[in-house]
Amino acid sequence: MKSYALSIACGVALGTSGAAFAEPQAEVLHYWTSGGEAKSVAVLQEEFAANGGTWTDMPVAGGGGDAAMTALRARVLSGNAPTAVQLKGPAIQEWYEEGVLADISAVAEANNWEAVLPASIAGHMKCEGSWCAAPVNVHRVDWIWANANVLEANGIEMPTSWEAFNAAADKLQAAGIIPLAHGGQAWQDATVFEAVALGILGAEGFHKAFVELDKDTLTSDAMVATFDQMRKMRGYVDPNFSGRDWNLATAMVMNGEAAFQIMGDWAKGEFMAAGKAPGEDFLCASTPGDGFLYNVDSFAMFEVGGADKQAGQALLAELVVGKNFQKVFNLNKGSIPARTDVPLDEFDSCAVLSAADMAASSDNGSLLPSYAHGMALRGAQAGAITDVVTAHFNSDMSSADAVQMLADAVANSM
C-alpha cells in the first residue's frame, strides 16, 4: 500500500511541477459546467493558452456554487488553495478578511478598470481599496418573461405595475391559463420575492432593506405589502410547482401552458435553445418598478506561491476583463458585459435592453445588488431572509407574521 501510494503521489508531483518556469499557470475552480456555460469558460481557457498559459480546470457544479465553496474551504484549510476561484458578492470580502486573497490592483490599474466598470459593480471587486476580484458578466435578475402568443390571444400587454400584473393574471386564470410559471425552490421563491420587493419598496427601500438590513424598513408597511403581493403570486402559480426546476417552468411558458415567468436572464438561453426568437415568440421586460438587480460573476485570486502561478493570476485577471472575452463569453451565456465599452451589435434585443437599463440605473442610483443571488448580503443573512420568504410562500402565514419573522431571523443571523 505504501509504495503504491508513494508512486501515485510521485506521479502527481511530476505531472504538476513539470513547468516550473515563469510560464503562467492557473488552476481555476469554477462552477460553470453545463453546455453553454462551459463553452463560455472554454473561450477564456483558449485565450489563456494563446498567451502562453497553462490552464488546469477544476470544475465543481451544484447548488449555485455551494459544492464549489465546500471544495474551496477544504482546499484552503489544507494549505492547497486553487489559483483562481469563481466567487461573487460579499463572499469576496469575507474571504479577503480571512487573509487568503491576492491583490490584483496592478493589473486593474494598468487596464483602467475604474473607468470601464459601473461604480457599484467595481465596488464589489475591491477589498479595502485594493482590487481583489475581476468581474466577468452582469446577469439581470428582475426580468419577466412571457409567451407572446398567449398575451396576444388574451389581449394583454407586458405589465408595468404590479396592479397591472394582477389584473392580467386574473384574466389569464379565468381563461384557463396558468398566469405564473414558477418552480418552488427556495432560491426561485427568493428571486420572485426580490423582484416584487424592488417594485413595491422602490430602489431606495430595497437598498435599505436588503443591503443595510434596516430594521424599520424590514418591518415597514411596504414590506407587509410585499408579502401581500407574494401571497397573490402564490395564487397565480399552478398547484404542482413545488421543487420544479426553473427550466421546466420556462418550458411551461414556451409551450403556452403558462404566460409569465420571473427569472434572471439565463432563462433566455432556454428559450433560445428551443429555437424561440425574442420579441416574436417570447417577450422580455423588467419586472414592474424602477431599478436593476444585478448578479455579477467574478474571479478572485488566492494567495499562492510561485512566480508561474502569480503570472497566471495576472494574465487571467487581464483577460477576464478584456473586451474580447467580455463579448464572447456573454454572447454565449445570455448575460451582458460588465464593462460598459463593449459594442453590443451582436447581442439580442433583450441584452441590449439590459445594457441600456444598466447604464441608466447606474446614473440614477437604482443599480442594485441581487439579494437572492448572493450579491447584497453575506450568506448567513441572505439565507435567513430566504428561509422566511420560502416559509411564507409555502404556507398560509399572514404577511404581518412574516414581517415579524423576517426581523427576528435577520437579528438571529448576526
Added chain:
Amino acid sequence: MADLSVSAASPAGQSQTGKIALRWSLYTLLCLFALFYLLPLFVMITTSLKSLDEIRTGDLISLPREVTFDAWRTAWSGACTGIQCEGVRPYFWNSVLIAIPGVAISTLLGAMNGYVVAQWRFRGANIIFSLMLFGCFIPFQVVLLPMARVLGMMGIAGTIPGLIFVHVIYGLGFTTLFFRNYYVSIPADLTKAAKVDGAGFFRIFWSIFLPLSLPIIVVTVIWQFTQIWNDFLFGVSFSQAGTQPVTVALNNIVNSTTGVKEYNVDMAAAIIAALPTLLVYVVAGKYFVRGLTAGSVKG
C-alpha cells in the same frame, strides 16, 4: 427481466392446489415489489433514450417515441464537465483507483478487527467495539474541515491516496461491525481447539475464519464499494484537478443552475456512473449464494 416471466410458472412437484395458489401469490407479491423497485430505473432508461425535444414537449414518464442513443454517447465521451467536454470517461479511472484499494484495505482491516472483537475477547474489547461503532454515526459534513487540515499536514491533500485514506478511516466502523457480527456466531470452541493444536492468531484467522467468510466478505464489499463509489462529499472536498472521482463529474453534468438542462444526458450519465456498482451487485450476488450453499457456515 427475461427471467421474471419464467418465475410465474408454478414449481414442479407440488400437487395440492392450495400450495400452488400459495406459490402463485408468492410470485405475484415478489413481482409487485420488483415493479416498485424498477419504476425509477424505468423512468431513467426511457428518458435517456429520448431526444431533448421530446422531453421538452412530451410526458416525462412515457415510453420514447423515437429511440436514440445519442445521450449515452454524449454522457460517456462528450458531455461537458467543465471546459473539457469528454463526458464521464476520464473520471472513471480515478474512481477505480480510489474504490479498489479503499474497499480492499477497509475490508481486510474490518475482518481482522471483527475477528479480534468476536473471538479474542480481552477486557475492554466490547467497549472498543462500541466506540468504533459509534464512529459510524459521525456526520461526514462535520469531519470535512478538520480532515482537510489533517490531509494538508500529511501532505496528501488533493491526492488519490488521501481519498483512499479518508474512505478507509470512515469505513472501518462498518466493516468491523459486519465481520464481528458474522464471526460472533461461529462457536468459540473452534478457536479453542485450534489453539490447542498449536495454531497461532494469524494461522487461525487465515486457515479457519477466512475460508468461512465469503458471504460476509460479499456483503462488506457490496457495502463499501457502494459507499466509496457513490461518495460525493469527500470526493468533491478532498480532490483537485485530475483526481476528481466520477460522482463529481456526474454532479457537474447534472447540477447546473443557470445552464440548459439535458435530462437525457443526465440520466444516461447516472446509469453509466452506476454500472460498476451494478456489476458488483450482479457478480457478487452470484458468489453470495454460491458461497452460502457451498460451505454452510455451521457445517
Added chain:
Amino acid sequence: MTKWLEENTPKLVLAPSFIAILVFVYGFIAWTAWVSMTRSRLLPKYEIEGFIQYDRLFASPRWDTAFGNLFIFGTLFIVIAMILGLVLAILLDQNIRTEGAIRTIYLYPMALSMIVTGTAWKWILNPGLGLQAMVRGWGFEDFTFDWLVDPDMAIYTIVLAAIWQSSGFVMALFLAGLRSVDEEIIKAAQVDGIPTWRVYTAIIIPSMAPIFLSAFIVLSHLAIKSFDLVIALTGGGPGYATDLPATYMYAMAFSRGDIGQAASSAMIMMLVVFAIVVPYLYSELRSKDG
C-alpha cells in the same frame, strides 16, 4: 518477548484502527464541540464565546422543523425498511427459482447515486407529471397522490424514496442471516410438525439478533446522514418542510458561511444519536456477553 507478543497480538492488531477512530472520530467531535462555542463564520476560529450558537439554533424555526423531521423520518424509515427487508428476505428464501434476478432488482437502488435518482423520483411523485397524472389518465379522475407538493406530507416522500433505496440491502443482510441458520434445527422442527410461521418467529428470527444489530446500525446511520436524497428530491422544500439536520448543517456550514452555527447543530445531532444508539448497543452487546 515472544510470549508477550503472542498474548498481545489481538490488541496490537486492533490498535491502529482504534487509534484512527479515536483521532478521526472522537478528536473531530471534540473539535466540533469547540467550534460550536465560537463565532466561526467562513473558516473555523478558536476564540470561545460561550453558548451563543446554541441560543441561535434554538431560536431558529427552521431548525425546529429539521429536528422534528429527523424523528418522523428516522422512525418510519428504520422501522419500515427493517420490516420490509425481513419480509422480502423470508419470501425470497422459499426456493424461488429466479432468486438471483429478483434479489438484484431489490438490491440495485443502492447502487445508484441519488444525485440523479432523485430527479426520477421527483418526476414520478410530481402530481402533474407522474403517478397521479398517469392514473388519472387511465380514467380515475379523483385519484390524488400529491404528497411531494404538500408541505405536511412531503417528508413521507423522502421516507418512501429512502426505503426504496435501502430496503434491498437490509434484505440482503437478512437473507445472509436466514441462510446461516442451522438447517438441522429447522428440519427437526418441521418433523415435529411445528407450523412454518412458528419456526420463523420462535427459532429463526430470534437467532438473527446480530443481523438486527447490523441492520439497525446501517439504517440509523443512513437516516442520520440522509442528505443527497433530500437535496435531490425536494431540495428541503416545499419551503423548508423537508429539511433534516444534515441538510441544515450543510447549508449553514457551506452555503451560508456560518460554521459556528453548523457545529452547534452537529453537536445536537450527535447527542441524539448518542441517546438512541448507546442504550441499544449496551443491551445488544450485554446480552451477547451474558
